[in-house]
Amino acid sequence: MTFSQQKRVYDLFTEEALLNPYPLYNQIRSLDPVYFSEDGGFWFLTRYKDVEAALNDPRLSSHLKVLHARQLQNLDISIITNFIKLMEHMLIDKDPPEHTRMRKIALQGFTINALESWRSIIQETTDSLLDRVQDKHSMDIVADLSTKLPSVIISKIFDVPEMDRQNFLQWGADIATFWGAPSGQDIEELARKADIGAISFTNLMKQIIAERKRLLGNDMISLLIAAFEQNEMNLEQLPSLCVNILNAGHVTTTDSIPNGLNLLLNHPEQLQKLKETPGLINSAVEEMFRLDPPVPVTFRVAKEDLTIGGKEISSGSVIALGIGAANHDPEKFELPEVFDITRSANEHLSFGKGLHFCLGAVLARMQLTICFNTLLRRMPNISFHPNKVAVPKRTSLAFKGFESFPVKF
Numbered sequence: 382m383t384f385s386q387q388k389r390v391y392d393l394f395t396e397e398a399l400l401n402p403y404p405l406y407n408q409i410r411s412l413d414p415v416y417f418s419e420d421g422g423f424w425f426l427t428r429y430k431d432v433e434a435a436l437n438d439p440r441l442s443s444h445l446k447v448l449h450a451r452q453l454q455n456l457d458i459s460i461i462t463n464f465i466k467l468m469e470h471m472l473i474d475k476d477p478p479e480h481t482r483m484r485k486i487a488l489q490g491f492t493i494n495a496l497e498s499w500r501s502i503i504q505e506t507t508d509s510l511l512d513r514v515q516d517k518h519s520m521d522i523v524a525d526l527s528t529k530l531p532s533v534i535i536s537k538i539f540d541v542p543e544m545d546r547q548n549f550l551q552w553g554a555d556i557a558t559f560w561g562a563p564s565g566q567d568i569e570e571l572a573r574k575a576d577i578g579a580i581s582f583t584n585l586m587k588q589i590i591a592e593r594k595r596l597l598g599n600d601m602i603s604l605l606i607a608a609f610e611q612n613e614m615n616l617e618q619l620p621s622l623c624v625n626i627l628n629a630g631h632v633t634t635t636d637s638i639p640n641g642l643n644l645l646l647n648h649p650e651q652l653q654k655l656k657e658t659p660g661l662i663n664s665a666v667e668e669m670f671r672l673d674p675p676v677p678v679t680f681r682v683a684k685e686d687l688t689i690g691g692k693e694i695s696s697g698s699v700i701a702l703g704i705g706a707a708n709h710d711p712e713k714f715e716l717p718e719v720f721d722i723t724r725s726a727n728e729h730l731s732f733g734k735g736l737h738f739c740l741g742a743v744l745a746r747m748q749l750t751i752c753f754n755t756l757l758r759r760m761p762n763i764s765f766h767p768n769k770v771a772v773p774k775r776t777s778l779a780f781k782g783f784e785s786f787p788v789k790f
């Protein structure tokens with residue numbers, strides 16, 4: 382075998398690669414763009430055109446049984462029966478025709494009127510979180526702002542009673558932690574917690590649904606009950622949709638805020654431009670989503686044998702769609718490594734594309750624009766903390782964010 386024929390091996394899981402995967406993604410894209418990772422046990426797509434095509438490809442399934450089965454290893458699944466029941470109707474995990482039916486209903490929780498009514502909730506929540514730290518002149522963006530913001534907002538949008546909010550969020554988090562646990566980790570304890578979380582979350586939702594049914598309001602649960610009933614769908618499936626919305630919207634928003642602020646603080650000229658021209662906020666937020674997305678990878682499973690970029694991929698294979706890698710592809714974006722808050726026609730894939738395009742994209746954009754507008758207006762001198770360092774997350778290929786992000790202002 383000649384040198385050029387030898388298979389190149391890239392380690393996607395080193396600490397360096399998890400912290401800043403883009404140099405490695407660029408290397409893989411230029412040398413072996415449809416790459417099989419032995420360590421991960423999946424194909425990894427790095428070109429924009431391949432990732433975009435895969436997001437629209439009906440031969441690829443979002444039903445990730447293969448992936449979950451691998452993660453479960455030898456776990457006795459009788460300890461997660463409640464978890465499995467709740468996960469059974471997750472929108473993000475479904476293929477047509479079931480996905481089509483459920484998505485039509487889920488969309489009715491995100492009407493234009495509802496979205497507009499949430500604007501004031503987002504503004505008030507952002508202000509009240511910043512009120513708590515304003516006089517301290519320093520904060521941890523993650524603990525004080527970005528973790529709390531989406532939790533309070535989603536609790537208010539669902540109109541979860543105050544006394545139940547902490548449990549609602551904790552159970553959601555226990556479910557998400559197990560769902561996203563990297564394989565190899567000792568997962569039995571996480572599994573048990575997730576199962577308790579699942580039954581408790583389901584019971585709370587059932588109780589709220591029963592109360593709301595008596596008098597529907599304008600909250601998202603009421604909108605979804607009405608949609609379920611109009612479409613004669615079984616309300617037993619509603620808790621699954623609620624946990625999907627809660628968890629899909631939580632970690633993503635929590636991670637987007639420090640990821641975006643990190644870009645701004647590392648590019649003072651762009652930060653200055655945004656302060657001088659606040660009207661650039663929308664394109665600035667899109668550029669943050671493009672350059673450092675909170676979900677750099679999403680997965681699919683091949684339903685049949687297929688060929689991508691000349692590589693033969695057999696039925697049942699797991700395929701990692703490199704959203705972050707695609708967003709840095711020079712074939713698609715001019716000077717892709719440059720953070721340019723005025724970039725236009727920014728067709729990044731950070732919210733996915735096609736059937737599973739992010740249901741919360743408008744809400745996410747609204748949260749990010751209001752959050753950054755408010756932060757820069759109220760704390761115009763915000764900077765990295767001089768004595769504390771930001772700690773990035775380094776656990777997962779699929780989620781990218783920070784554990785903590787100290788700043789002063």
Ligand code: HEM
Nearest residue numbers: 472473626629630633634679731732733737739740741745
């Ligand atoms: C903050 C930034 C966010 C990012 C970057 C993001 C990203 C994504 C991506 C990439 C997908 C598609 C996954 C796939 O095709 O495999 C997705 C789907 C989804 N997102 Fe988001 N998301 C964000 C915020 C939100 C919010 C705030 C909500 C709701 C409150 C939400 C709810 C959903 C739901 C329900 C789906 C599943 C849609 C379906 O399967 O039809 N997301 N999101």
